[in-house]
Amino acid sequence: MPYTAYDNRSLGFTTRQLHAGYNPAENHYAKNVPIYQTAAFEFGDFDRCLRVCSHEEPGAVSYSRCANPTNQVLEERMASLDGGVAGLSFSSGMAAITGAILNLAQEGDQIVAAPTMYGESVTLLTKVLPDLGITGRIVGNPDNLDEFEALITPRTKAVYIESLGNPCINIIDFEGLASLAHAHGIPLVVDNTFATPYLFRPFEHGADIDVYSATKYLGGHGTTVAGVVVERGGFDWSNGRFPQMEEFLRESGRSDDPHPFTSRLYNRSLSYFGAHLAAQSAFQILQGIETLSLRMERHASNAQRVAEFLSAHPAVSHVDYPGLPDNPYHELAQRYFPRGLTGMMSFRVRGGREAAIRFLDAVEVFDQMVNVGDAKSYVVYPAIATHFGLSEQEQAKAGIYPDTIRVSVGIEDVEDLLADLDQALGKAARA
Incomplete structure (x- = not known):
């Protein structure tokens, strides 16, 4: 045929x-x-x-x-x-x-x-x-x-x-x-x-x-x-x-x-x-x-759970993810992204730069890596890893501060991701 x-x-x-x-x-x-x-x-x-x-x-x-x-x-x-x-x-x-x-x-x-x-x-x-x-x-x-x-x-x-x-x-x-x-x-x-x-x-x-x-x-x-x-x-x-x-x-x-x-x-x-x-x-x-649609659905569902978890965590001061109802881009997300959002997000750790570094060094399931969009989950400090060529003013325009962490949520079991974030944030909060 x-x-x-x-x-x-x-x-x-x-x-x-x-x-x-x-x-x-x-x-x-x-x-x-x-x-x-x-x-x-x-x-x-x-x-x-x-x-x-x-x-x-x-x-x-x-x-x-x-x-x-x-x-x-x-x-x-x-x-x-x-x-x-x-x-x-x-x-x-x-x-x-x-x-x-x-x-x-x-x-x-x-x-x-x-x-x-x-x-x-x-x-x-x-x-x-x-x-x-x-x-x-x-x-x-x-x-x-x-x-x-x-x-x-x-x-x-x-x-x-x-x-x-x-x-x-x-x-x-x-x-x-x-x-x-x-x-x-x-x-x-x-x-x-x-x-x-x-x-x-x-x-x-x-x-x-x-x-x-x-x-x-x-x-x-x-x-x-x-x-x-x-x-x-x-x-x-x-x-x-x-x-x-x-x-x-x-x-x-x-x-x-x-x-x-x-x-x-x-x-x-x-x-x-x-x-x-x-x-x-x-x-x-x-x-x-060949598996793009399947993976993106899992990335999106995992990321939504992670964003909701982070937004409620006492060690987190701010979360950037349009899937959250209070995000300024939530309405545009519903209009343009009916299938769901990406596995990418960023958040800010209470306690400033030193707390952010403690968080990064404490993760176990997540890895510190500059790549994103992998089946595996990564975190990185964008001020020095992805936007290092920009001035502090330029970084601020991009929404990057000394306490900002970028997250690439993978397709692991989401409960394992949440547990890892929780323990790492706990260590970040302890000066």
């Missing part, structure tokens, strides 16, 4: 996380995606060499720095799950973010972004990209959309946010911000790492480009560093703000390209910066995605 699951978007999410992007009939009927462990691929003859090198043979590959069939399955699967037209895999989440931004902005351009993001993303925008003449402008209060608009100029090339802010899990009004960005002819770029497409699909709320650190929940087991960029499609790149995109389409003869952002990203950032993901790594991320 015909194998249709690989490209059928009418199928459910969990079905597509297992099948999308892969046709066994094209791979000797191997049920699992093969790992194409090769640096290069034969052309066969000179005529085919011409077709492949001229990009006249769709899906053809010649060199694994540029493309690999294993990676293509990952890219098509992510495009399907996200609801986009195309995707590209990268060697890390930061490589994906950097590639996406450099595909949008040139010397003299700027990106407007929220302050509530991964510390290295803020550092990239404010301290690294300025060396290339690209300026990152960070708003003061991301809850006020007028502040985003106030920073937009004719040289602004995108608005950049995280779907769930790191580490305080703030939520921005996506639809309002997307409308604002589009009114100025610029795309909304969303880092959807903490939510994954199972809990939230930014394209359904106006976003144009999604970026992921696939290292986190997509891979889900802490074994593989990877990144992904997905394009929604339909954005008007010929509106006068993106001459580099118009030039690329004109030179390549692809005026009708359904995914021009991805095509240029592939031809420029991915191919020439050498940021392509290894086939073995792509396979491992695919393995993780």
Whole structure:
């Protein structure tokens, strides 16, 4: 019978996380995606060499720095799950973010972004990209959309946010911000790492480009560093703000390209910066995605229990988790995240920095690690681990203080997690 699951978007999410992007009939009927462990691929003859090198043979590959069939399955699967037209895999989440931004902005351009993001993303925008003449402008209060608009100029090339802010899990009004960005002819770029497409699909709320650190929940087991960029499609790149995109389409003869952002990203950032993901790594991320929906449901349910426990604990002064009714983002969480929230949260320990350190050194089931989105549970001190490149003022804008702990809740038995938190907080309270 015909194998249709690989490209059928009418199928459910969990079905597509297992099948999308892969046709066994094209791979000797191997049920699992093969790992194409090769640096290069034969052309066969000179005529085919011409077709492949001229990009006249769709899906053809010649060199694994540029493309690999294993990676293509990952890219098509992510495009399907996200609801986009195309995707590209990268060697890390930061490589994906950097590639996406450099595909949008040139010397003299700027990106407007929220302050509530991964510390290295803020550092990239404010301290690294300025060396290339690209300026990152960070708003003061991301809850006020007028502040985003106030920073937009004719040289602004995108608005950049995280779907769930790191580490305080703030939520921005996506639809309002997307409308604002589009009114100025610029795309909304969303880092959807903490939510994954199972809990939230930014394209359904106006976003144009999604970026992921696939290292986190997509891979889900802490074994593989990877990144992904997905394009929604339909954005008007010929509106006068993106001459580099118009030039690329004109030179390549692809005026009708359904995914021009991805095509240029592939031809420029991915191919020439050498940021392509290894086939073995792509396979491992695919393995993780096969159980994504199941894991995210457990992460979300465990995290809700942990947040409720922490909010009632006498050694805790504050908890940032939108699943709590008194959280300022609770209403937006109910609106945008009907399937539940992430396993990420942060909280503040009574007693300041020293108490926070005592807590970190007392955990037993949780581990002190900088990674998140693993099946296992982690805690970390974000002021020095994830946002170390920011000043105290910048950290405060991101919701990070000397007593802040970031938590990545795993899928262990939740009673064990609660017991570990309780004993560690007890030790933290004893000076």
